[in-house]
Amino acid sequence: MMIPKNYLEKVYGSILAMNAGIRLGAPVEPPEWTAEMIQDVFGEIKDYVKVYNVFSADDDANGPIFFIRALLDHAKNRHLQPEDVVKTWLNYLREGLGMIWWGGDQISTEHTAYLNLKKGIGAPRSGSIEQNGETLAEQIGGQIFIDSFGLIFPNNPSMAAQYAEIAASVSHDRNGIYGARFIAACIALAFAKETVQEVISEALKQIPEECTYAKVVQAVVDFHKTNPTDFRSCLKYLEEEWGYDKYGGVCHIIPNAGVCILALLYGEGDVSRTIEIATMCGWDTDCNAGTVGSIVGALTGIDGIAPNYRKPINDSIVASSVSGYLNIVDLPTFAKQIALLGYRKANEEPPAHLVKSYNEKEIYFDFTLPGSTHGFCTSYPFKTFLRNSANKGYSTSGSLEIIVFRMYEGDLSTVFYRTFYRRSLFMDEKYSPTFAPTAYSGQTVSMKVRVERLHGKAVILTPYVRTTFDKKIIKTKEFIIANNIWRTIEFIIPDTKGDLIEEVGLMIHSDSSRTERAFSKIFLDEFRIHGSPSYEIDFSKQAVEFRCVTPFAHHRGKWKLEEDKMKMESNESCFSFTGHYYMEDASIEAQIIPESGNSHGILFRSLGTEQFYYAGFDSEDKVSIGLKNFDATVLATKNYKWQHGELYHLKVKAMDNILSLYINDELLLTVQDDTYQHGMWGFYAFEGGECSYGNIKVN
Structure with a gap:
């Protein structure tokens, strides 16, 4: 039996520690931050060096989240192949935005590999030394995207290394691949081993003994044996013998591999100390701290992660794929998926x-x-305190415990899950995250709630949603829940009149007097947002953020707002995506004005930039319904006189496997196809051109 009993908890611990490391190291990642400067400014690091409201998406986090979709989308019941990972790159990356560092051809390894894939150069050629040169192929990316493959194969370093190599081969070669194999093996081994020394020793068996990567690992291991207490002396040795001056490119894997081993050994299995040392060493701080966090997090489990590193994460990160819905990442849910x-x-x-x-x-x-x-927040931490209750759940042990104290008439607090993110929440533009809401009008919100009244009058609970443009709180009916009884609170999200929903939660207040203030414990469990969306998008209530019109993620082209419309201009094919990633049966309507170009319409049931249905104007005097599955196939077509500059009301319907196109309320085409059962929706322009969009309705 390969799977350990505490498997899920260790996966969760690894994911938390990885993200703590990334968050700790990111502020001092730029090359201007040397180890000496980090020490001068921050001294001996013992906590995050920068306070983030929301930590912006990072390639170190994007890779582990999205590259495993090769297993979810393609290699579902068979061994992973390089082509599966190629498809995942092409499908989830937006060209020039998000996910990876778009530093330029022959500068950024991943950018170069992506351009190779676009040209039809498949893996492993796309990441090979033969194609890209030794320096580019041996940058750090090979080992920073593969954490999930180590987690998927606990106690099985051989399989973890195999899958990591397949994934890394899209963009890297030789030492870049050896690093992927080694780190994935370390994570897999951490589920069963007792010490980091055992992990490192066993993981070395997964790479060639004479490769440079193995030599730098062994060199640090040997140094540590003779000087086991002073990590800075080991860093000095690394800088002199294995430093950036000896390896080309922006961020070579070999010096950073040395830092990872240094941090693991001198951190002695302590998550905090390990990610702190990796950060204090400089070089690629977020990559290295995240990598060693994954390993030691799996070694120690959840209990090894200190509250000062765990609490600010609050189980939530944002990512930067083409799916704004999937970009809102709940870490416990991700751990369960893994x-x-x-x-x-x-x-x-x-x-x-x-x-x-x-x-x-x-x-x-x-x-x-x-x-x-699960990312729950409170607007008034002075009067409402949140924590996990380990022993009071509805049907299991856990729940969200909301402690209400000293609340009296006039006080108001909200406890909520964030369903949409705005630029104002972020401190920088790093990796251009984009978002589609995880809650929509027409869906049902339900939760189990129990109240323990401790003092004063009862607390009053009012479920609500908050819109993001108007910042309007839309309340449902009030609940006063009898003491110590679980009750289901359920409501349908009301029509938000074209605005997006950024919060779903509970308003909490009490009629208690100042002399008899309310103290209560509220337990919240089995929180759900489910059912069929029914909503509109009013472009007068949208904004351009992270170079995209909310709530869309654009793939090529220039997109902007003009009053109550979204406008597209492009000299090449371009696409735009939004919506619930798992939406199934739906009708999508939009008014569009094609100004130039002969290919405009609505795409739907989209799994990414390369997999979707499309319906609308296909060429001069034709309309079509088609299928994009990396290559485009027309499923049905019909002659139809249409003109540039005219306004058209397009509607597509997808009901089971029946796909229909209406223009100006006239049914023009119907086909049957069952390639895709769910997905995002958006707009396409296979030839580019100009087009505007408005009056959007989704049901």
């Missing part, structure tokens, strides 16, 4: 409680993982 893949790859039956607690098609939080908060 664990289920691990059971599948081991041919083992997952525990029933794990299967029950994961539903990818909806928002579902059950707070069963120790300490989990």
